[in-house]
Structures are given as C-alpha cells and as structure tokens.
Amino acid sequence: xxxxxxxxxxxxxxxxxxxxxxxxxxxxxxxxxxxxxxxxxxxxxxxxxxxxxxxxxxxxxxxxxxxxxxxxxxxxxxxxxxxxxxxxxxxxxxxxxxxxxxxxxxxxxxxxxxxxxxxxxxxxxxxxxxxxxxxxxxxxxxxxxxxxxxxxxxxxx
Amino acid sequence: xxxxxxxxxxxxxxxxxxxxxxxxxxxxxxxxxxxxxxxxxxxxxxxxxxxxxxxxxxxxxxxxxxxxxxxxxxxxxxxxxxxxxxxxxxxxxxxxxxxxxxxxxxxxxxxxxxxxxxxxxxxxxxxxxxxxxxxxxxxxxxxxxxxxxxxxxxxxxxxxxxxxxxxxxxxxx
Numbered sequence: 124x125x126x127x128x129x130x131x132x133x134x135x136x137x138x139x140x141x142x143x144x145x146x147x148x149x150x151x152x153x154x155x156x157x158x159x160x161x162x163x164x165x166x167x168x169x170x171x172x173x174x175x176x177x178x179x180x181x182x183x184x185x186x187x188x189x190x191x192x193x194x195x196x197x198x199x200x201x202x203x204x205x206x207x208x209x210x211x212x213x214x215x216x217x218x219x220x221x222x223x224x225x226x227x228x229x230x231x232x233x234x235x236x237x238x239x240x241x242x243x244x245x246x247x248x249x250x251x252x253x254x255x256x257x258x259x260x261x262x263x264x265x266x267x268x269x270x271x272x273x274x275x276x277x278x279x280x
Numbered sequence: 281x282x283x284x285x286x287x288x289x290x291x292x293x294x295x296x297x298x299x300x301x302x303x304x305x306x307x308x309x310x311x312x313x314x315x316x317x318x319x320x321x322x323x324x325x326x327x328x329x330x331x332x333x334x335x336x337x338x339x340x341x342x343x344x345x346x347x348x349x350x351x352x353x354x355x356x357x358x359x360x361x362x363x364x365x366x367x368x369x370x371x372x373x374x375x376x377x378x379x380x381x382x383x384x385x386x387x388x389x390x391x392x393x394x395x396x397x398x399x400x401x402x403x404x405x406x407x408x409x410x411x412x413x414x415x416x417x418x419x420x421x422x423x424x425x426x427x428x429x430x431x432x433x434x435x436x437x438x439x440x441x442x443x444x445x446x447x448x449x450x451x452x453x
Contacts, residue, residue, distance in 0.1 A: 133288055140295045147299055151306045165319035174330050174416065182419045189421055190441070197439050212441055217422070219443040222393050223419070 173266050175229065176269045182183040183233055186216050187256045209238055232261040254261045254279035299406065318412055326414045329450040332380035333344050333418035349420040352444055354430030355403065362405040366415035370403050384450050391445040420444050
C-alpha cells in the first residue's frame with residue numbers, strides 16, 4: 124500500500140476515466156429525454172380528436188350536397204318548397220349525427236343557417252340554383268371545443 | 281512480484297462500477313420508452329385505419345368497384361357470424377380493407393339509429409381484438425336511391441336519410 128501512495132503516475136488516465144463517465148451520464152440523460160418526448164407526442168396525437176372533427180366537417184359538407192339533390196328531387200313530386208324540404212332533411216341529419224356522437228360522449232350541434240341562391244329568393248328555388256349552404260358546426264368532447272360559425276359549403280356543381 | 285499499475289486496476293474497477301450505477305439509476309428512475317412503444321404503434325395504426333376508411337369512401341370506380349357508401353347500402357342486413365360467415369355479404373368491403381390494411385386484423389360494426397334505438401350490427405369479424413386495438417369511425421349517408429341501386433335491404437322511405445357509423449376495430453398480431 125505504501126508503494127501505491129507514492130505512485131502518482133497515470134493522472135491523465137484517471138482524469139480521462141472521469142471525463143468518459145461524465146459523457147456517458149450526459150448521453151444517458153439526453154437519450155432518456157428524447158424517448159420521453161416520443162411518449163408525450165404519441166399520447167397527444169391519440170388524445171386530440173382530430174379525426175372526429177375532420178369527419179364531422181367533411182361528412183356535413185358531403186351531406187349538404189346529398190340533401191340538396193334529394194330536395195330538388197322531392198320538390199318535383201310535391202307542393203313543399205325546396206327550402207322547406209331542405210330544412211326538414213337537414214334537421215333529420217343533424218339529429219342522427221347528434222345521437223351517434225353522443226354514444227361516444229361527444230356533443231355536436233349542426234344547425235342550418237341559410238340556403239343561398241343566385242336566382243331564387245324567399246325559399247323559391249328552381250333546378251340547381253342553390254350554390255351555397257351556411258351551417259353552424261359545433262363539436263365538444265369536454266376537452267376540445269371546435270366551432271365553425273358559419274361553415275360555408277359550396278354545393279353548386 | 282510485479283506490483284505496478286495497481287492504481288490503474290482500481291481505477292478500471294471504479295469506472296465500471298460508476299457506469300453500471302449510472303445506467304441503473306437512469307433506467308430505474310423513469311419509464312424507458314422506445315420508438316416502437318405501444319402508443320407510437322397505436323398512433324400509426326389509428327392513422328392507417330382512418331385512411332383506409334377514407335380511401336374506401338372516396339375511391340373512384342376505376343380503382344374500386346364500389347365505394348364504402350355503396351358497400352354499406354348493399355348490405356342485406358344479416359350479421360356476420362364467426363367463423364362460418366365472417367364477412368356477411370360485405371365481401372367487397374372486406375377485400376378493399378384487407379388490401380389497405382396489410383398484416384392488420386379488423387372487425388367492422390355498423391351503428392345507426394332506428395326509431396330512437398341504437399343498433400350496432402357486426403358485419404365483419406376477423407377475431408377477438410387484442411389489447412392494443414384501436415377503434416376508428418367513418419360516417420356514410422344512405423338514401424332510398426343508393427340502397428335501391430345497390431340492392432340492399434335497408435328499408436328507407438323516399439324522403440329519408442340514414443346516417444350509418446362504420447366502426448373499424450383494428451389491431452396488430
């Protein structure tokens with residue numbers, strides 16, 4: 124042991140060992156932070172209802188066109204105005220969407236604001252005059268609230 | 281007896297212990313999450329499943345014989361049974377989904393309201409979902425015209441719209 128105390132060579136080797144240890148500690152801490160960031164970003168991607176909102180929006184857009192075509196078709200065989208038929212069908216669509224989203228604990232509200240036509244006025248439209256539908260869309264899952272007030276839907280072909 | 285470099289030997293031992301303790305401390309203090317962790321796989325699976333339903337719904341007739349709405353409109357209202365009839369009569373839908381979701385198993389349910397009652401019907405059954413299953417949904421709207429064109433068994437009036445939720449439960453094995 125006496126010889127060990129007197130042997131003071133190899134100081135650089137001892138120092139490099141310490142440096143290497145510190146580098147390893149630093150790298151381990153960095154790697155740990157990186158994987159934790161991956162965990163949190165995945166979690167955020169899963170929790171945010173991006174697809175539910177997108178689906179509500181795009182399906183309402185598609186249905187605005189479907190309801191328009193159906194309204195024109197029904198108007199040809201009834202005395203009811205296109206405006207009235209459109210309102211009734213949209214209300215029916217809105218009610219079904221509300222119930223289907225409610226089964227997942229989400230609240231949606233779809234309300235028809237106006238039917239715009241370049242030619243017809245006061246609810247009297249002929250043929251394919253309807254060119255723009257205005258709809259209010261609201262989505263709420265308790266954490267995320269989405270409101271499009273109003274959503275402009277181009278329906279002219 | 282050669283008693284030189286004794287300190288080097290001790291230093292090597294000390295460094296080894298220090299490194300081991302460092303790795304142990306870091307790995308035990310927090311949860312190790314790798315890029316292949318379960319949540320990352322779930323995100324990927326959910327994205328793929330959503331895309332599959334969206335692609336099925338907007339597929340032009342040049343790439344798919346029937347789109348999602350047409351497939352659902354043509355349903356004969358009989359539920360799938362496993363394993364005798366796992367796809368009921370929605371073979372076209374199953375074919376499209378299996379192409380878009382390779383190496384992924386899935387079940388498909390249809391949810392809709394009939395006289396204020398929620399109906400959930402199983403139409404494609406590929407097995408029992410695993411723990412890492414994700415559920416995605418897509419809506420289709422049926423009218424009397426689309427159902428008549430496809431020869432389905434939905435009983436819809438001329439002025440009736442039926443919103444159907446297509447629920448896809450997907451998992452990797």
